[in-house]
Amino acid sequence: MGETPSPHSPPFSKYRWLRLLTYLLTAYTALGIALAGSDELHTSYGLTTAVALLTGALQATAIVLALWRPTPAWTLSLTAAALTALLARPHLGTVSTPGPDWPWTTPTLLAHMAVLLLLALRVRIRLTLAALAVTTLTTYVLQGVIGAQRYSSTGVIAVALFAVTVLVGTALRSRSEARTQLIEQTTITAEERARRTLLEERSRIARELHDVVAHHMSVISIQAQVAPHLVENPPEELKENLAGIRNNALEALTELRRVLGVLRSESPDNPGNPDATEGPQPNLARLAALIENTRAAGLDVVTRLCGETRTYPPGVELSAYRIVQEALSNALRHAPGSSVRVEVSHQSDGILLCVTNSRPRRPVQPSPGSGHGLLGMRERAAMLGGHLSAIPNLHGGFTVTAFLPKTGTPRQPRPLRPDFPRPDIYFPPLPDDDPHHPQPPTGEPTP
Structure with a gap:
């Protein structure tokens, strides 16, 4: 048997x-x-x-x-x-x-x-x-x-007792199996309900982004294209600025379409899902274009590359790009006219990123944020088993330092390594920083 x-x-x-x-x-x-x-x-x-x-x-x-x-x-x-x-x-x-x-x-x-x-x-x-x-x-x-x-x-009574014993055991087994099946079905139902709720919420967010943000970005792009024709003999600098606005708006629309594809996909975490993304994801190779775009927006950006350039998993390169992008956006918003240094260090066990901006050289416009930008950067690093620090430096600016392991394998967050660099020691002051008269920090950058 x-x-x-x-x-x-x-x-x-x-x-x-x-x-x-x-x-x-x-x-x-x-x-x-x-x-x-x-x-x-x-x-x-x-x-x-x-x-x-x-x-x-x-x-x-x-x-x-x-x-x-x-x-x-x-x-x-x-x-x-x-x-x-x-x-x-x-x-x-x-x-x-x-x-x-x-x-x-x-x-x-x-x-x-x-x-x-x-x-x-x-x-x-x-x-x-x-x-x-x-x-x-x-x-x-x-x-x-x-x-x-x-x-x-004792034959008759023995057979009767054996039959009762088998009946009791079978009933207990059936009850246990029924309870297990009920728990499994309840769990599956709850997971499916939560999944449907999440998909509905993501679809609602996607509709709002498409109807509001995408509309306004399209209007900005069209107005930037038409504006030079509304001025007689517009200067070349104005044309270049308007062209930059249009290009940025078009790039933002492309990124927005990619986000909408992720939100509307039923399996956004599946990298093989063709509906999850539209077009190639940003990677380290596109950092140069990102930095050039930031320079055109009015920031003096210098770059420094250390170590032998290598290829990382797509998740690592995407997170590295987004972290640098968010740090540069914060510098544009909270430190206008500042000097920014972007350090990319290829190490044996991963990639080290550091984006340092000096104190602002122009008045800072009020920009109350929700803190989601820094939170998103920390989450990106933690998901890959890395870590990120974002702190004011001693010269009135701000420094974002992140380490991403080369494997990009999600794991539990680990404490900072003993050799994790302190920004104010590892990186010298920027040219327009005055170490003897540091300005108060402009506040933690937020989106």
């Missing part, structure tokens, strides 16, 4: 102390039945102490074995019961004096009931019913060997 025991099916529990308690109770039950059965076989049936102890040990072994291997345990229990009955046969009563219980003694009956219960709890119903049928057949075969007048028959 095959069996399909589950590590957490009855009588086992997912709690370790309950499993240990089950083992102890089963062991004590087996020991008690073995001792009681040995004593009864020796006293009532006249078997020797050694034979009585042997049959009792077989029944006890079957009970304990049923915890892990119920089918072999049932076979051993039935074999031990039949052997006990055959060994006790010569010692049954005479024709005129009915003898003791046979073919099931009380300890043997209890032992086999325990084994059948564990069998019903751990295997399929069809196998349990087959075991009950074989047990019943064995009982009536043993009773037919000798006339009933020589013993007190």
Whole structure:
């Protein structure tokens, strides 16, 4: 017979102390039945102490074995019961004096009931019913060997008790399986409901972005294209600025379409999903264009590349690009006219980024932010197993330093390494910084 025991099916529990308690109770039950059965076989049936102890040990072994291997345990229990009955046969009563219980003694009956219960709890119903049928057949075969007048028959009551035991075990098993299926179905339903809610919320956000932000960006692009034609003999500088505004608006629209594709996708986390993104994702190769665009917006940006350039996983390159992009945007917003240094250091275990801006050289317009920009940068670094710091420096500017491991494998956030550079020590002051008269920081940059 095959069996399909589950590590957490009855009588086992997912709690370790309950499993240990089950083992102890089963062991004590087996020991008690073995001792009681040995004593009864020796006293009532006249078997020797050694034979009585042997049959009792077989029944006890079957009970304990049923915890892990119920089918072999049932076979051993039935074999031990039949052997006990055959060994006790010569010692049954005479024709005129009915003898003791046979073919099931009380300890043997209890032992086999325990084994059948564990069998019903751990295997399929069809196998349990087959075991009950074989047990019943064995009982009536043993009773037919000798006339009933020589013993007190226990066959009928034994079969009835075995049937009740199997019924109880099967009911408990069915109840446990039904509860497990209900929990699984409830979990699946809750996950599906949460997923649908998330998709609906993302779709709503996508509609708002498309209807509001995309519309205004399109208007900006069109106005920047038309504006030079509304002025007679516009200067070249005005044309260049308007062209820059148009290009930035078009690039923003492209990025917005990519975001909308992610929001509307049902599986945005699947990199193989063609609907999740539109066009290639930004990477380190596009940093030069980003920096040039920032220079055109009025910031003096210098770059420094350290180490041998290498290729990283797409997630690492995208996060590195976005971190530098956000840091430059914050410098534009909170430190207009400042000098910015972008450091990209390729190290043996990852990439180190540092974006440092000096104090602003022009008045700073009020720009209350929500802090989502810095939070997003930290989350990007943490998702890849890296870390990020964003702090004011000693010269009135601000420094964003991030380390991203080359593998880009998500893991638990780790503390800063002892060699993680302090911006004010590792990077010298920018040319327009005055270390003797530092200006107060402009505040933590926010989007």
